[in-house]
Amino acid sequence: MLGTHAGFILAAYGIALMVIAVLFVWILVDGRAQRRQLADLEARGVRRRSARTTDGEKA
């Protein structure tokens, strides 16, 4: 189906898939780590200045 140079075609698509998958997983894992750290800080009662201002305005 892919002719005499099938190896080159498959290698090109394979490396593209691999690099994109690594990039996607890296961003996904990083996002989870950031959300976990943020939740941890919020659980300890740490608030950003802007969040505290908003809370104060609401109160």
Added chain:
Amino acid sequence: MRLIDYANPTRFLGLTDKLLPWIAGATAVLFAVGLWLVFFVAPADYQQGETVKIMYIHVPFSWLSMFCYMTMAGSAFGTLVWRHPLADVSAKCAAPIGAAFTFLALATGSLWGKPMWGTWWVWDARLTSVLVLFIMYLGLIALQETIEDPARAAKAGAILTLVGVVNIPIIKFSVDWWNTLHQPSSVFRAGGSTIAASMLVPLLVMAVAFTGLFLVLHLMSMRNEILRRRIRAMRMIEAAGAE
């Protein structure tokens, strides 16, 4: 609400929370259609045979390597001129994605070059200028990682990014200005595209799909960076409170 109002990181997070699933879904559909066209509809080239299938990923990677850099340049301009709160986040997050796409443009080009040109690599203007772009991406990532203060890192990165813009027209016109093994532009050229519609349509579908992928990865990465900066600010508040 005006567009500029989305410069607020909290509003940006809310907007991307709603938009990302739709963009990701549209990108997945475009990839499915594009790959079906590439592997089951598009004809083999009369000279290159099936090897032309590499074009459907190599060309979008090459376009996106430059598009990503221009996104960074626009963001760098926003950082230096308007000190836009999301401009630096955008520039910083586009760099690793641009580096990955540029690497893939080089790698897939090399895998296409070996069976067609008989060599993996030549030091001609097009290939060398794209390699320079890849090194610039790596330099910008290194610069942003080595300066701890985000404001200083943003300014230094923005200046370096804008200086590097000079490489983009060199890449684009290198095939016209110098003798090179690389073929001249076939799609965006004066006088119209020289590619048959049966190959052009799959190529454009794949290019739009990869642009969607860039958008998804960029927005996801920007959301992470906004959270990272919030965490940094909260840790500083916590440390100041502990003193």
